[in-house]
Amino acid sequence: MTEETATLRVGDKEYSLPIVVGTEDEVGIDITALRQQSGCITLDPAFGNTGSCKSAITFIDGEKGILRYRGIPIQQLAEKSRFIEVAYLLIWGELPTQAQMSRFSEMLTDEALLHESLKHHFEGFPNTSPPMAMLSAMINAISCYHPDVLPCETDAQFEEAVAHIVSKVRTVAAFSYKMSRGEPFIYPDPRRKYVNNLLYMMFTVPHHAYDASPEIERAMNLILLLHADHEQNCSTSTVRMVGSSQANLFASIASGVCALWGPLHGGANQAVIEMLEEIRRGKMDIATCIKLAKDKESGFRLMGFGHRVYRNFDPRAKILRKACDDVLTYLKRSDPLLDIARSLEDAALKDSYFVDRKLYPNVDFYSGIIMRAIGIPVNMFPVMFAIGRLPGWIAHWREQRCTPGARIARPRQIYTGPCQRDFVPMDER
Numbered sequence: 001m002t003e004e005t006a007t008l009r010v011g012d013k014e015y016s017l018p019i020v021v022g023t024e025d026e027v028g029i030d031i032t033a034l035r036q037q038s039g040c041i042t043l044d045p046a047f048g049n050t051g052s053c054k055s056a057i058t059f060i061d062g063e064k065g066i067l068r069y070r071g072i073p074i075q076q077l078a079e080k081s082r083f084i085e086v087a088y089l090l091i092w093g094e095l096p097t098q099a100q101m102s103r104f105s106e107m108l109t110d111e112a113l114l115h116e117s118l119k120h121h122f123e124g125f126p127n128t129s130p131p132m133a134m135l136s137a138m139i140n141a142i143s144c145y146h147p148d149v150l151p152c153e154t155d156a157q158f159e160e161a162v163a164h165i166v167s168k169v170r171t172v173a174a175f176s177y178k179m180s181r182g183e184p185f186i187y188p189d190p191r192r193k194y195v196n197n198l199l200y201m202m203f204t205v206p207h208h209a210y211d212a213s214p215e216i217e218r219a220m221n222l223i224l225l226l227h228a229d230h231e232q233n234c235s236t237s238t239v240r241m242v243g244s245s246q247a248n249l250f251a252s253i254a255s256g257v258c259a260l261w262g263p264l265h266g267g268a269n270q271a272v273i274e275m276l277e278e279i280r281r282g283k284m285d286i287a288t289c290i291k292l293a294k295d296k297e298s299g300f301r302l303m304g305f306g307h308r309v310y311r312n313f314d315p316r317a318k319i320l321r322k323a324c325d326d327v328l329t330y331l332k333r334s335d336p337l338l339d340i341a342r343s344l345e346d347a348a349l350k351d352s353y354f355v356d357r358k359l360y361p362n363v364d365f366y367s368g369i370i371m372r373a374i375g376i377p378v379n380m381f382p383v384m385f386a387i388g389r390l391p392g393w394i395a396h397w398r399e400q401r402c403t404p405g406a407r408i409a410r411p412r413q414i415y416t417g418p419c420q421r422d423f424v425p426m427d428e429r
Helices: 034-038 074-080 083-092 098-110 118-123 131-144 155-181 194-203 214-226 234-243 249-260 268-280 286-294 315-331 336-349 352-356 363-374 378-401
Strands: 005-010 013-021 027-029 058-061 066-069
Touching: 005 034, 013 034, 066 074, 066 083, 066 315, 074 214, 074 315, 083 098, 083 194, 083 214, 083 378, 098 155, 118 131, 118 155, 131 155, 131 249, 131 378, 155 194, 155 249, 155 378, 194 214, 214 315, 214 363, 214 378, 234 249, 234 378, 249 378, 268 286, 268 336, 268 363, 268 378, 286 336, 315 363, 336 352, 336 363, 363 378
Parallel strands: none
Antiparallel strands: 005 013, 013 027, 058 066
């Protein structure tokens, strides 16, 4: 059978490039040998049309609004699974058996505590420090206390490293929150499940233990689960790029936290809340928002609408929209920001500009409302996102590490600076 190829013509020469087809019939043109054969490279700013790898972890069809983890639709996982089970699925490729799930849960319970010396690291941060800065720094600091798992050369070392990171990151997150409020650290409770323990450590004070209701715990599980992976996004690509140098798992994950910190990535749901707050305070009404969003010269961006990948409704947003209603109904709380969000959504979806361009509400539009209702402050939103995205980062790091012939990432460029010129001594400048 003849291999299907694409033909590229450069000047009077032609080059045959292999065509690669994925299991979901995605088509890619393999340009691995292009520069060697022709001396040319491709130019694709922001990599919008470039596949950096083959991956078996997550499938997205942006045109149809499809998201699947290891082949399983996100809707099924949201309805039937929990975050830690999904984490196992992403990292090891299959849903765990009862025995595997019990073992993984026990490892997470055993690794929840931080070394006591790490508490001094928190004391070195001002209480105004951004939680994401503390999270990134502390992940690297944790690695110093566990040098035995840094190589990750065996399955046992990898499993141990995963347990350290996934479990301790929520303790770091909770301690960061407590530090910002000047409250004492609350140690993890081994009797509690993952998400319940996170909320317990964040919201418990010495005179009152916080016990999240099933409704709140489920909503938080959904937020983490729905953010667990999303293919080759900015932070995941960063983890893979850093990991390609054979940097250890802790260092690679810390780099992902830094990438996620950006307001266009992990800070997007925070930006939604800030925009809704501006509307609530009367600085801008909904009609003005819609008008400015349609004006390309205004510089205004309607946060929480549209998505780089999805050209249809974000399937995660559909799930969180219902969860948002459920949480607020349970809390018997009428949130003015949700009322504004609903009005903004209705206005946008009745406007042909948004409908024609399929600019629907995305996952950030609702996740911020839910976390606000739970009591999580906006500067902690990206930290929650990071906890959720951990399984995906780990899965991609491992997949790349296990790929035969994997090389260090080294993008090319088209140089546009000055041609060769001579150095001019300072007294002649």
